[in-house]
Amino acid sequence: MVKLALQISGWTLAHLPEFLVRGLTWALGRVLYYGYAGRRRLILSNLHHAFPQRSAAWRATTARECLRRFVETALLSLATPFLSPERLRRMVSAAPSMCEFYARHQAAPKATLLCSPHLAHWEVQTVHPLLIEGKFPEFGIIFRPLDNAAADAWVQGTRERFGLKLLSRKSGFQEAIKILRRQGIIGVLPDQNAGDQGALTLFFDRVCSTSELAGVLATKLDADVGTIYPRYAGFWRVELNIGRVPHDGTVEGVTVALNRWIENLLQHDDNFCASWLWGHQRWKNQDAPARRLRLEQKRDFLAADLRLRGLAAPPRRTRLWIRLPNWLGDVVMALPLLRAIRAGRPDAEITLVAKSQFLPLLEQLGVADCLMPLPQRGAGYFAHFWSQRHGYPDCYLLFTNSARGDLEAWLTRCPQRFGMARAGKWRPLLTHAFAPPASFDEAQRHQFELWTDFLQHFGLAAAPDRTPLRLPAPGPQLFARGPIGLICGSENNPEKRWPVAHWRQLIEALPAEQFVLLGTPNDRVITDAVAAGFGDRVQNFAGKTSLVEFAATLQSCRLLVTNDTGGMHLANALGVPLIGLFGPTNPVRTGPIFAAPHRLLQPPGCAPTGGGSLADLQPETVVAAVRQISAAKQP
Numbered sequence: 001m002v003k004l005a006l007q008i009s010g011w012t013l014a015h016l017p018e019f020l021v022r023g024l025t026w027a028l029g030r031v032l033y034y035g036y037a038g039r040r041r042l043i044l045s046n047l048h049h050a051f052p053q054r055s056a057a058w059r060a061t062t063a064r065e066c067l068r069r070f071v072e073t074a075l076l077s078l079a080t081p082f083l084s085p086e087r088l089r090r091m092v093s094a095a096p097s098m099c100e101f102y103a104r105h106q107a108a109p110k111a112t113l114l115c116s117p118h119l120a121h122w123e124v125q126t127v128h129p130l131l132i133e134g135k136f137p138e139f140g141i142i143f144r145p146l147d148n149a150a151a152d153a154w155v156q157g158t159r160e161r162f163g164l165k166l167l168s169r170k171s172g173f174q175e176a177i178k179i180l181r182r183q184g185i186i187g188v189l190p191d192q193n194a195g196d197q198g199a200l201t202l203f204f205d206r207v208c209s210t211s212e213l214a215g216v217l218a219t220k221l222d223a224d225v226g227t228i229y230p231r232y233a234g235f236w237r238v239e240l241n242i243g244r245v246p247h248d249g250t251v252e253g254v255t256v257a258l259n260r261w262i263e264n265l266l267q268h269d270d271n272f273c274a275s276w277l278w279g280h281q282r283w284k285n286q287d288a289p290a291r292r293l294r295l296e297q298k299r300d301f302l303a304a305d306l307r308l309r310g311l312a313a314p315p316r317r318t319r320l321w322i323r324l325p326n327w328l329g330d331v332v333m334a335l336p337l338l339r340a341i342r343a344g345r346p347d348a349e350i351t352l353v354a355k356s357q358f359l360p361l362l363e364q365l366g367v368a369d370c371l372m373p374l375p376q377r378g379a380g381y382f383a384h385f386w387s388q389r390h391g392y393p394d395c396y397l398l399f400t401n402s403a404r405g406d407l408e409a410w411l412t413r414c415p416q417r418f419g420m421a422r423a424g425k426w427r428p429l430l431t432h433a434f435a436p437p438a439s440f441d442e443a444q445r446h447q448f449e450l451w452t453d454f455l456q457h458f459g460l461a462a463a464p465d466r467t468p469l470r471l472p473a474p475g476p477q478l479f480a481r482g483p484i485g486l487i488c489g490s491e492n493n494p495e496k497r498w499p500v501a502h503w504r505q506l507i508e509a510l511p512a513e514q515f516v517l518l519g520t521p522n523d524r525v526i527t528d529a530v531a532a533g534f535g536d537r538v539q540n541f542a543g544k545t546s547l548v549e550f551a552a553t554l555q556s557c558r559l560l561v562t563n564d565t566g567g568m569h570l571a572n573a574l575g576v577p578l579i580g581l582f583g584p585t586n587p588v589r590t591g592p593i594f595a596a597p598h599r600l601l602q603p604p605g606c607a608p609t610g611g612g613s614l615a616d617l618q619p620e621t622v623v624a625a626v627r628q629i630s631a632a633k634q635p
Contacts, residue, residue: 002151006078013075014082021075022235029068041413043067043278045392049317050204050266056390065274069120069232076236077123081158085130092124093233094131095241101226102132109137109183111223113214114242115190117262120275121230121238125187128228128240129163138184140165140176142213173217180221187228188214190258192282199252199299203259205315207295207302207347209285215254218247225254227261232275252304260308286318287416289432291459292395294344314347316369321393321414323405324354327492328547328566331358332573333448333593334399336464337455338367341397343462351393353408361547365469385411397458398430399451406430420454432458443586443609448593466595468575471552482558483514484626485576487567488530489523489542495584496564498614503530505619506561507538510626516557517542518550518567559629561622563614564590572596579625582606583614599625 013021033040043066047059080088105112116125129136141159145168146152156166164187167175176186191198191211198209218225225245230238247257266273281287286295295302302314322338324331331354342350349369352362356373363371375384385408396409398419406429409417421433434457436442436450452464488503490496507515507530514537517527521543531540541553554560554571560578562568564585571578572592580592580600586609592598601621606612 002148003154006151006154010078010080011082013079018236021079025068025072025075025235028071029064032067032071033064039067039279042281046278046282048390048392049206049319062270062274063278066120066276066278069275070277070279072235073120073122076121080123080127081161085127085162088124088127089130091236091238092127092131093239094128095231095239098128098131098228098240098242101242102134102137105137105185106134111180111183111221112185113180113188113218113223113225114185114228115188115214115225115245115258116228117190117265118277118280119229119272120232120277123159124230124238125228125240126159126164127162131240136163138165138179138182139163139187140167140179140184141187142167142169142173142176142189144169173213176217177221180217180223186217186223188217190214190255190262192259193280193284195285196298198285198297199255199301200295200297201256201259201301201305202309202314203282204263204317206283206317207286207314208283209297210255210259210301212251212255212299212301214258215251218254219249219251225258227258229265229272230275232271248308250304252301253308255301256305256308259305283318287394289416289418289458292416292418293341293455293459294461295347296459296461316347316349318345318348319351319391319393319395320345320348321351321353321372321396321409321412322368323396323398323400323409324352324358325399326355328358329569329590330399330447330566331362332566332569334451335365335367335469335573336448336466336593337451337460339465340460340462341455342367343465344460357547361551364471364473364548364551382407382411385409389413397455401425403427403429418458420450434458442589444588446591446593447589466593468594468596469573471548471555471574473552481514482556483516483539484510485516485518485554485557485560485562485571486530487518487523487560487562487565489519489526490563490565491520491522493584496614497526498563498581498583498617500526500529502615502617502619502622506622506626507534509619509623513537515539516553518545518553519543559626561626568592572598577629579622579629581614581617581622582610583612583617584610586610597629599629601625 043063044059047062116122141164143166146155160166180186192203192208194209194211199212200207201210217223225247227243227245229241231241233239245257245261247253266276324334351370351372352368353372359371359373362368375381389412393412393414395416396414398405398409406427410429417431419427419430419433421427421435427433434454517531517540519527519542524543527540527542531538545553551570554576555574557576560571560576562578562580564580564582568578568580569592572594575596577597580598582600582602587600588609591600601617603612603616
């Protein structure tokens with residue numbers, strides 16, 4: 001039935017007046033563009049990645065023409081078996097480059113690979129023997145057969161009617177090798193979506209998996225490498241060209257050179273660009289969820305590709321957006337994982353989506369390429385994320401666990417949205433969710449470990465880097481000797497605050513020390529009470545600093561005593577030695593994670609997982625810890 005349907009459709013198209021076929025092509029192209037939203041978005045996304053400097057109008061026009069030419073190609077493929085040689089000669093012409101190639105080959109035969117890029121009207125390449133004067137050389141084309149045996153036999157027969165020979169990939173490449181050894185020509189399709197069978201390369205500066213078949217055959221049999229490609233000249237009108245591909249004689253060099261040749265063709269000629277099959281996902285192999293956060297392939301030509309391009313590292317063209325948590329401490333604890341993601345995907349352009357107050361600090365720390373502030377809550381909140389769909393992110397990673405965050409990601413139309421789904425938490429807007437195993441006890445394991453498991457589920461292989469960071473600018477010189485910093489407040493839970501009287505007893509017990517009080521405007525009432533009467537040796541900066549200034553002041557401290565707050569985690573990330581005071585909260589789950597000195601104190605009798613009252617943690621215990629750490633730091 002498939003064969004019969006192909007024959008009826010092809011015969012009909014070949015005998016219809018051409019203007020009717022042209023009209024049908026235009027109509028079907030428009031239906032595909034406006035009715036097939038997924039394919040339209042894929043084409044526009046690919047064009048946006050490849051040509052970010054071109055206008056949206058140009059990309060839309062190119063996308064419509066690409067789909068129209070795809071339809072035109074499909075109809076021509078059906079009709080070609082029923083078109084006479086005379087009509088085909090009127091439709092297809094040979095460019096001077098093709099005539100010159102065959103003249104040279106007839107005079108001095110040489111094993112040659114002609115690679116055919118994914119351009120529209122590929123079917124007409126099988127008729128080009130009609131255009132060549134003199135003896136046509138032995139020419140075989142490696143192809144992937146159809147699943148339907150009857151239809152495949154018919155298609156193969158019609159494509160071979162002018163002298164080309166089709167060689168099935170399923171039968172291996174022995175016949176192709178024999179033809180090359182007889183100084184013949186082999187046609188190969190260079191594929192940038194070769195899956196696990198290909199080698200990692202760059203294509204339009206994005207990592208892809210490219211078939212290395214052309215490179216293997218060329219180097220093994222000392223064959224020349226060229227390209228055969230159609231140039232669109234009007235409806236069902238094509239000019240066939242043959243080009244030469246310079247290379248260094250290695251498999252890697254041939255593979256990379258072919259990709260570079262295609263890139264150059266598409267970048268410098270809008271006609272060819274409109275004929276390229278942008279509706280195919282050339283970069284799909286690195287989308288596999290299980291390895292999304294690492295580059296992995298049996299064959300890896302990236303080093304060779306970068307060397308040939310004169311680059312030290314892959315361009316960051318894979319768009320990875322990361323929605324950070326809403327609390328400062330959680331944002332800081334995510335930093336080692338952001339570093340690991342950067343190490344695992346050096347080709348990723350990392351965009352952090354976070355509260356606006358965090359962005360200046362994240363910019364100072366240099367952990368991302370782009371920063372996107374969350375909009376103000378209100379009527380336009382979700383409209384903002386809908387507008388971001390034109391940024392065409394490739395992957396959206398969520399550290400948040402809310403329906404709001406999931407909706408934000410969904411509205412960007414990002415094709416991959418990764419998050420964590422705890423038991424009983426339904427997250428239907430994610431495309432891929434990590435379910436923590438039932439054996440993971442969140443009371444006995446750190447939150448950072450759960451995040452690490454989450455990212456490793458999606459391919460993270462690089463170890464999280466817990467080395468402390470440093471701000472590029474030093475903190476203020478508040479005293480001749482580095483002060484002791486105190487964070488006396490707690491933004492989200494009063495029970496996490498050590499009593500004011502205890503803070504004052506700590507300061508009184510250390511009369512030779514200078515102190516800096518830090519916190520938010522909401523902490524000012526507490527810090528004013530703590531600082532009262534101590535004069536210049538206690539400076540109160542709570543509510544007076546931006547987040548970057550807050551971090552710089554922390555960095556200037558030689559020691560920090562702090563409640564369980566985001567500031568504690570920030571100081572730990574900056575390498576500041578600290579004493580953390582834990583009562584009701586669980587230090588096993590939310591304690592500091594960076595490789596910097598820290599000591600955690602809890603009230604007497606408190607379980608390691610928290611639950612005690614900070615009022616029971618006596619000042620004498622904290623004073624002793626401060627003296628012990630200070631003594632240990634003396635030269």
